[in-house]
Amino acid sequence: MPSPRYTREIPQRYRLEAAKCKKCGKIFFPPRLVCSNCKSREFEKITLSEEGKIVTYTTIRVAPEQFSTQVPYNIAIIELNDGVRLMAQVVDCKPEDMAIGKPVRMVFRKIQEEGAAGIICYGYKAVLA
Amino acid sequence: MREVAIIGIGMTKFGELWTKSLRDIFVEAALKAIDDAGVDHIDSMYVGTMTPGLFVGQEHIGALMADYLGTAPIPSVRIESACASGGFAFRQAFIDVASGINDIVLAGGVEKMTDGADVTYALSTAADQEYECYHGITFPGLYAMIANIYFHKYGASRKHLAMIAVKNHKNGALNPNAQFQGEITIDDVLNATMVADPISVMDSSPVSDGAACVIVTTVEIAKKLGKPVVKVIGSGAATDTIALHQRKDILNLDAVKFSAERAYKMAGITPTDIGFAEVHDCFTIAELCIMEELGFCERGKAYQMVEKGETALEGRIPINPSGGLKSKGHPVGATGIAQIVEVVEQLRGNAGKRQIKNARIGLTQNMGGSGASSVVHIFKIE
Incomplete structure (x- = not known):
């Protein structure tokens, strides 16, 4: 993907940076400019918990082209301990190891290679805790 | 607000239409609708299409289609809401006529998906690119996640999803415009290649080309033209978070619920008044969740309705008499309009072998992405 687009997301992908609404306390990942809960526009920067559990x-088994060499791979919606949900691959385990409610921990990994030049894109994945 | 009716319908066959172009399939459906309506002109056009830019490298669809339909210089604009583009195009046509701005309006939908583009990628642009697709999710994968939590919470299984595919193929086998006109068995679905567990290829709607169009006007003009009056009695639309994981409850398709509530309110009816429905079964699990959001049953009970055959063609409330997206095909932008074509055929009593007895009030529900947008319409024959 074009480098400005990749660079903009680095605080979220590398460090799990989120925005907490100063008025109602709702946490947004990724950060937003307006709170969808209370319409406030004031946020403080926080870092998300790295521990959570599998929601679903x-x-x-059939992947987009840039992920085709990784199949089969597990992917889950994860609820972190601070209540924030995100989507991530769950790695270092088999499909049959996956279950709703299992505890996981977020880790920093290579996600995909971009384009013919094979530029490496990084971010978060999860492992079973 | 003026009362609105549909006076013309037309669609191409859905499928792999390799010898026909994007513009030609749209014009073919539009001409059928115009001929069916018997009108000598139209005042404006709305064309629903999801991503012709990615599928065939063509944007600026409104102007292109007015040009090739020979209706330029009338206003014509493309409407996009992912797989709900057709339904939203119809809603714009409805608003255009109801408001009194235009009298005779064409609402159409078209998609050309089999020209060689990376379809999985093109469709995935309807999800959150940075926070879903970046991690390797696909649309079957998103619906698979919904299915797994549905199974976990309510005790349904792959067999129940298979029953939906079997029912929709049974209906599609009676539809000459359907992409797949053959019946399948529960085992065909259970033994099919897995795409994203527990969604198999036979739980998934196909990749299709196709177009559908309808002509919308006022009830007054429809009566003057001596047409059967299929009234649009309700229209509702809604949105939700683009990313599935941001929803308060992964199993709740709030956009479907709100769009339905708004349509029921406008129509002044309740779910029990609906005789039959065409719903957005892009994957079998979607049909279950939608039935619950539309109020056809309690939450977590839709799979039992399917098991009892209540949604079959001869059931209490037939769902997807056309064969649905699963069997009829899913040229994404055309789907929302093709659903309306089916409801009008049923209400006119012209649905042939798949005719529902005493069809009086029908509903269409068309959805974008993993449920981030939904549009519902309710129709009644006078």
Whole structure:
């Protein structure tokens, strides 16, 4: 992907930076400019918990082109301990190891290679805790 | 607000239409609708299409289609809401006529998906690129996540999803415009290649080309033209978070619920008044969740309705008599309009072998992405 687009997301992908609404306390990942809960525009920067659990999951067997060498891979919606949900691959385990409610921990990993030049894109994945 | 009716319908066959171009399939459907309506002109056009830019490298669809339909210089604009583009195009046509701005309006939908583009990628642009697709999710994968939590919470299984595919293929086998006109068995679905567990290829709608168009006007003009009056009695639309994981409850398709509530309110009816429905079964699990959001049953009970055959063609409330997206095909931008074509055929009593007895009030529900947008319309024959 074009480098400005990649660079903009680095605080979220590398460090799990989120925005907490100063008025109602709702946490947004990624950060937003306006709170969808109370319409406030004032936020403070926070870092999300790296511990959480699987809300739901699947195993991808037919993948988009840039992920085709990784199949089959697990992907889940994860609820972190601060209540924030995100989507991430769950790695270092088999499809049959996946289950709703299992505890996971976020880790920093290579996500995909971009384009013919193979530029490496990084971000978060999860492992079973 | 003026009362609105549909006086013309037309669609191409859905499928792999390799010998026909994007513009030609749209014009083919539009001409059928215009001929069916018997009108000598139209005042404006709305064309629903999701991503012709990615599928065939063509944007500026409103102007292109007015040009090739020979209706330029009338106003014509493309409407996009991912897989709900057709339904939203119809809603714009409805608003255009109801408001009194235009009298005779064409609402159409078109998609050309089999020209060689990376379809999985093109469709995934309807999800959150930075926070879903970046991690390798696909649309079957998103619906698979909904299915897994549905199974976990309510005790349904892949067999129930398979029953939906079997029912929709049974209906599609009676539809000459359907992409797949053959019946399948529960085992065909259970043994099919897995795409994203627990969604198999036979739980998934196909990649399709196709177009559908309808002509909308006032009830007054429809009566003057001596047409059967299929009235649009309700229209509702809604949105939700683009990313599935941001929803308060992964199982709740709030956009479907709100769009339905608004349509029921406008129509002054309740879910029990609906005789049959065409709903957005892009994957089998979607049909279950939508039935619950539309109020056809309690939450978590839709799979039992399917099991009892209540949604079959001869059931209490037939769902997807056309074969649905699963069997009829899913040229994404055309789907919302094709659903309306089916409801009008049923209400006119012209649905042939798949005719529902005493069809009086029908509903269409068309959805974008993993449920981030939804549009519902309710129709009644006078």
